[in-house]
Amino acid sequence: MQGQTSDKIATNHLPQKLRREQTDAERKLWQVLRDRQLSGLKFRRQHPFGNFILDCVCLEKKLIVEVDGGQHNQQAEDDQKRSEALAKAGFTVLRFWNNEVLQELDAVMERILLVAEGLQPHPHPGPPLEGEGEPK
Secondary structure, eight states, X not given: OTTOBOHHHHHTTHHHHHHHTOOHHHHHHHHHHGGGTTTTOOOEEEEEEBTEEXXXXXXXXXXXXXXXXXXXXXXXXXXXXXXXXXXXXXXXXXXXXXXXXXXXXXXXXHHHHHHHTTOOOOOOOOOOOTTTTOOO
16 A cells, blocks of 8 residues: 555665564464465555554455564553554554464464454353352
8 A cells, every 4th residue: 555654664664674573473473364364365464554564454354463572561552542543544453462372373363353254252251140050
């Protein structure tokens, strides 16, 4: 998508640098998103959009997948503002921690697919209601 990248990002070649310096979690996620492997969806990685560089984005579904490491604990407020700005541009933003991608990749992929298809993931079931599940 032309014309939407800030000059700072374009001049400093930040997307290319970030592609070369991926984290293990970003690399693992990209291996399963690339080449339309997830339900035929085309994802781009380290894609520039305005003043942001998006970890992975499916432009067709306006779905952004961000992989956050430990440094994001300190910048939670900035991440929230970024997500809100992207939502105003019509995107849905999914955020996963590095350890989720590295240890629970199937669950991450299922959530991405459900959101891409417009479905909401099922919440984890709570404990049984009082009286349910007890022997009679």
